[in-house]
Amino acid sequence: MRARGARLFRWLWRIAIAGVLLWLRRGKEPLPERDLPASPRAEKAVAALLFGSGLAGAGFALIYAFDEANTQLLGVAAAAALGLLALALIVASQSVVPQEVVTEERPRFADPEADRQAELDTASRTVRESVDGITRRRLLGAAGGAAALGLGAAAAAPLASLGPRVGDTLRESPWRDGTPLVDENSRAVLADDLTVGGFLTAFAAGSDKDDLASSLVVVRVRPEELELPPDRADWAPEGLLAFSKICTHAQCAINLFRYPLFAERSPGPALVCPCHYSTFDVLKGGERVFGPAVRPLPQLPLKIEGGRLLAAGPLSGAVGASWGGVREES
Amino acid sequence: MIRRGVRFLDQRTGAGSILSKALRYAFPDHWTFLFGEIALYSFLILIATGIYLTLFFEPSTSQVVYHGAYAPLRGHEMSRAYESALDLSFNVRAGLLMRQVHHWAALTFVAAIVVHLMRIFFTGAFRKPRDLNYYVGLTMLTLAVLEGYAGYSLLDDLLSGMGLAIGNGVALSIPFIGGQVGTLIWGGRFPGTEAFMSRLFIAHVLLLPIAIGSLIAVHLAMVATPHHTQFRGRGRKESNVVGTPLWPAYALRSLGLFFAVAAVLFALGGLVQINPIWQWGPYETYLGTNGAQPDWYLGWLIGALRLMPHFDVVIGGYTVIPNPFWGGILFPLVVFGFLYAWPAIERRLEGDSAQHNLLDRPRDNPRRTAIGVALFAWVSTIFFAGSADRAFVQLGVPYEGQLWGYRAASFLIPVAAYFLTRRVCERLRESEAHPGSGSGAQVLARNRKGGFDQLETRGAPGVIKSDRGS
Numbered sequence: 189m190r191a192r193g194a195r196l197f198r199w200l201w202r203i204a205i206a207g208v209l210l211w212l213r214r215g216k217e218p219l220p221e222r223d224l225p226a227s228p229r230a231e232k233a234v235a236a237l238l239f240g241s242g243l244a245g246a247g248f249a250l251i252y253a254f255d256e257a258n259t260q261l262l263g264v265a266a267a268a269a270l271g272l273l274a275l276a277l278i279v280a281s282q283s284v285v286p287q288e289v290v291t292e293e294r295p296r297f298a299d300p301e302a303d304r305q306a307e308l309d310t311a312s313r314t315v316r317e318s319v320d321g322i323t324r325r326r327l328l329g330a331a332g333g334a335a336a337l338g339l340g341a342a343a344a345a346p347l348a349s350l351g352p353r354v355g356d357t358l359r360e361s362p363w364r365d366g367t368p369l370v371d372e373n374s375r376a377v378l379a380d381d382l383t384v385g386g387f388l389t390a391f392a393a394g395s396d397k398d399d400l401a402s403s404l405v406v407v408r409v410r411p412e413e414l415e416l417p418p419d420r421a422d423w424a425p426e427g428l429l430a431f432s433k434i435c436t437h438a439q440c441a442i443n444l445f446r447y448p449l450f451a452e453r454s455p456g457p458a459l460v461c462p463c464h465y466s467t468f469d470v471l472k473g474g475e476r477v478f479g480p481a482v483r484p485l486p487q488l489p490l491k492i493e494g495g496r497l498l499a500a501g502p503l504s505g506a507v508g509a510s511w512g513g514v515r516e517e518s
Numbered sequence: 519m520i521r522r523g524v525r526f527l528d529q530r531t532g533a534g535s536i537l538s539k540a541l542r543y544a545f546p547d548h549w550t551f552l553f554g555e556i557a558l559y560s561f562l563i564l565i566a567t568g569i570y571l572t573l574f575f576e577p578s579t580s581q582v583v584y585h586g587a588y589a590p591l592r593g594h595e596m597s598r599a600y601e602s603a604l605d606l607s608f609n610v611r612a613g614l615l616m617r618q619v620h621h622w623a624a625l626t627f628v629a630a631i632v633v634h635l636m637r638i639f640f641t642g643a644f645r646k647p648r649d650l651n652y653y654v655g656l657t658m659l660t661l662a663v664l665e666g667y668a669g670y671s672l673l674d675d676l677l678s679g680m681g682l683a684i685g686n687g688v689a690l691s692i693p694f695i696g697g698q699v700g701t702l703i704w705g706g707r708f709p710g711t712e713a714f715m716s717r718l719f720i721a722h723v724l725l726l727p728i729a730i731g732s733l734i735a736v737h738l739a740m741v742a743t744p745h746h747t748q749f750r751g752r753g754r755k756e757s758n759v760v761g762t763p764l765w766p767a768y769a770l771r772s773l774g775l776f777f778a779v780a781a782v783l784f785a786l787g788g789l790v791q792i793n794p795i796w797q798w799g800p801y802e803t804y805l806g807t808n809g810a811q812p813d814w815y816l817g818w819l820i821g822a823l824r825l826m827p828h829f830d831v832v833i834g835g836y837t838v839i840p841n842p843f844w845g846g847i848l849f850p851l852v853v854f855g856f857l858y859a860w861p862a863i864e865r866r867l868e869g870d871s872a873q874h875n876l877l878d879r880p881r882d883n884p885r886r887t888a889i890g891v892a893l894f895a896w897v898s899t900i901f902f903a904g905s906a907d908r909a910f911v912q913l914g915v916p917y918e919g920q921l922w923g924y925r926a927a928s929f930l931i932p933v934a935a936y937f938l939t940r941r942v943c944e945r946l947r948e949s950e951a952h953p954g955s956g957s958g959a960q961v962l963a964r965n966r967k968g969g970f971d972q973l974e975t976r977g978a979p980g981v982i983k984s985d986r987g988s
Contacts, residue, residue, distance in 0.1 A: 257611035259618075263788005266615070271781030277774030285766040292544045292759045294745050294875060350717075351702040358690075358697055358707050389804055398709055403804035433804050438687030438823065438842050439708060440680050441806035462808045463684060464824045465907065465917060478918065480823060480841050482830045508708065509687030510840035511697040516832050 223287040230283040237276035244269035358511065361401040361503055362392035363488055369404065369430070369497040372397070377497045379426060382408040385457075387445035389433060390497070401507040403433040404488060406497065407445055407470055409457055415471045420504075423473070423489040428497065430488040431474050432507045435461035437481035439509045442468075459485060473504070483516055544761035545768045546748035550637045555772060557630035558734065559779040560623045565731075567620040568723065574610055576602040577672060577719035579712050588796045596800035599715060600674040603795055619787030624666045626783065628815040631659045639860070639890045641877040643747045645870075649861040651740040656857055658733045661726055663815050668722040670793065670813060672715075677793075679801025680810050683708060684823070688846030693831075693839050709803055749877045756875045809908060818897050821904030822849040825924055853897060884943035888936045895935035899928045 248265040255261060296304075319325060369377040369390040377390045387407050395402040411427040423429070433441050440463035448454030458477060459468045466479030474485030486507055489500035506514040528534030545551070578598035584591050586601065587608040606613040635655065638644050644652035667685070671678045686708040690700045703717070704710030745759045754760050762768045786792075798807065812820055822845030831839035864886060865871050880887040903924035910917045962970040 252611055257615075259612075259614045260788050262612055262615045263619075263784050263786075267781045267785035267788065269781075270777045270784060274774045274777035274781055277770045277777065281767045281770030281774060285770060287767060288763060289760060290542055290544045290763045291753065292542070292745060294757055294759055295743070296757070296873075347702070350713075351705045354697040354701045357701055360707070391804075398803045400708055400803055438846075439683040439803075441683075441804050443806040444808065462806050462810060463680060464820070466828075476828060480826050480828050480845070482828045482837070482841050509690045509842060510830060510837040511690040511700065512694055512836060512838055513697050514837045514840075515835050516830060516837045 225282075225287055226284045230279065234276050234280045234284055237272050237279065241269050241272035241276060244272060354513070358508070358513065359506065360399075361507065362395035362399065363401070363499045363502050365499060365501050367499040368393040369406065369490075369499070377406065378495050379428060379492045379497055380495065382406060382428065384408050384410055384427065385447040387447075390430065392499070400434050400439070401432070401503070403441070404430045405433045405442055405445070405459060406430045406490075407447075407457070407459070409447075409470060413457075413471055416473045420473050420487065420489070423487060423500070425490055425492050428490055428492075429470050429473075430490050430497070430499075431459060431468070431470070432486040432488070432503055434508050435463065435466055435481060436476075436483040436485060436505075436508070436510065437461065437464055437466045437479065440464075442485070483510060483514070541763065541765040543742065543764040544745070544759040545764065546746050546754075546759060546761035548749060550641070551746070552775065553630050553634035553637055555775055556779055557627055557634055559776045560627035560630055560783070561730065561734065562776070563623040563780055563783055564620060564627060565727065567616045567623065568727075570616045571606065571620055572723055574602060574606040574613060575599070575672070577715045578602075579674070579715050591796060591799065594800060597674045599672065600795070600800050603673045603675070607796065615784070615787050617787075618790075618792050619783050621670070621792045622786040622790070623783050624669060625792075625814060626779075628659070628662050628666060631655075631662055632815075635659060635857075636890070636894070639857075640880040640887055641747070641749075642874060642883060642886065643877055644861050645864070645874040646861075647744050647873055648740070648747070651737060652861060653858060654733055654737050654740065656854065658730055658737065660854060661730050661733070665722065665726040665730065666813055666815060668718055668726065672718055672722060673795050674715075674801055675795040676798040676801045676805055676807055677795075677810055677812075679709070679803070680806060681812055681816075683803065684820075684842075684846075686710075688842045691840040691843035692847065693843065696840070696843075744875070747875055747877050749879070754876065756873070759875075809911065811905065811908070817904040818853075818901040819846055819850065819904075821900040821902065821924075822846070824906065825900060825903050825921065825928065827925075849900070853893070856893065881943040881946040884940045884947065887943050888940035891939040892932040892936040896928060896932040899924060899931050903928070 244265050248262060248269060251258060251261045251265055322328065370393045371377055371381075371388065371390060374391075374393070376393075377388070382388060385408070387405060390404045390406050391397045392399075392402045397403065407429050409427045409429065411424070414424055414427065416423060431442075435442055440461050442459050442461045444460035444462060446455070446458045446460055446467075448457065455477075457470050459470060459474075460466070461479070461481070464480050466481035467477050468474045468481070468485040469477045474487045476482065476484055483505060486503040486505040488503050491498050491500040510516065524534060524537065527537070576598050580598050581595055582598050582601050584594050584596055584601055584604070586592070586604055588604055591604070603617075607617055608614070638652060638655070667681065671682050671685070686700055686704060689703060690696045692699055701707065703714070705713045705717075746761070748754050748759055748761065751760070762771075799805070811817070823842060824845075826841060826844045828841060829844075830837045830841050867885070878886075903921070906915075906917055906920040906924065909915050909920060962972055965971050
């Protein structure tokens, strides 16, 4: 019974497929060697499509000239012109020009056949014989190698002009003891600018704001929440903390500050990078808690003088992505 | 008239015999052969629209204050590059159309190459004598991805800047020389000097297009020399090609396909918004946006960067291999390395170094198909991991949980895909249940001794091969 069911199913399957194939090739005889399908109807259809394409193309030009070049109309007109031309060509290729199937002999290469073998032998002999009569081959070979090396070095050397020696370029930072924090409009950042849970972007006064080491995120938490390492105990006056704004994973700007509204059940305050979601615990001085970043976010020690925020020293670590010259405590 | 034209050419170039052969070049008919052509035609559209764009775009980082047509950005400081891209979109007639067609064409170009690569892989078209050409194709795919990245990084909008920041981070992560590579390419520390923009621009509009264009020429020449592959069928042999001649039917059809591709791209460019740079705003190193997603062909890399656990190789206190290396460099190296190595691996595995002009159906070589599907499943899983943040926003699935799910899936799914595919292929091969291959029945005839002789086995390569791999 099961076998009969399977057979029935197989037959139904075949009939369905044959139906689809017939429907696709409906009205077509199996191709002879050469068939001339051109008919007045097909030719007229192609002509109509070509005229339509030309009209749509002219329409594109008109829309461009008069209708303030509406992007959507232009797109539709261009698509219509190109699409009708495509249809015309495809219909012509199937129903106007001669239909034929050709069988071509393939060129053969590299089969172990005698004639190929002979050619291969000739080729390799030509190469081999090119050194006939030369006695100091190793000397010449070594000299050739030396020339190649020297010229290669000469060709590669100018590449060094592209950029400076890495040296300290990736370590430079505008932050010193006493550098004032300013906002995007170069106004001094005040301690009162932030309430608990607040977040702002600051820069080193007088620096290029695009300098990776300049930008900071400044956040404010309740001072009693802080769990900073002992050597950073005085880095966060009034619960104000400053960190480099550039993620230590792949240098995106950190623009998310997660501050729990219901501290009992939420994870603690953290800075989050929007690119790969590296997450840094602000209470613990920028320690990584989630995501692919490995190094902590560099922290800037702060001090408040006359209500203004100033740096109390340099950043605690290298800004930006890690590279071979960056130290990491493991 | 026509004869005179041909003679004119022949007497000056000697092209007569080549021409007469070329016009009769046979193209086997199969729908899967279209993908390569779609890639080629997308490239032509890219060149045409790209030339138009260069007439207006200025790759300059000099800072200007915007006073243009788009009101929300008026008064903002931005680079001239971004401003000229905005002007191109709002003030140049048909400028936005061309920009969007260019972007859609780029997405289509890479997609068509990837599907074409899958066709080549699963049908065994990469085997000798076409293995060299397969390497050429893979190289073009690499260049196409780089070219796309360079292209959307030029505009200096927020999205492109974030992409470059990540790119710089990945460059810095190259072991030992990363720091120097980064400062060489960018002319210093990220975001780099004015010269970096020129370098990116010339790479995008000259160096990479010329490289891709030259490789396309090599690719097509190396397709034509041994002629096209073909599937098995009546009258089709290793030594011949059966198909539609280039002139006139195939030429018309292929030109038709070119215009159809162009029509679809122009319809998309006109009707479907892509990369609305005015919404992202200008880039500064200290700005970021949530939900930033790259063009699709970089999705697998962002997925890998996100999935990788936090882990550096630290030697003597220095981060010798920083984390972005794993997802941004090692992962694509493994994927492409495997694809480059596959023809040689398969020759070893199968002990088969013969010439192949007839294609396999995917089932004919269950192991190859299963490995291909597993690789594809692996890369796709990691690709989807790149959109986990969007799934979190849209569907509320916790990001952290998704990440662990994807980490597990990136191991389990490829393995499951391998065994499932292999089983399906083997079953299909045993039953020969393909609708197109006829009944697959064996014709027997009774002989004088009362036994049976097999007269014919129709088009069933799996049966011939069934002593292997099962």
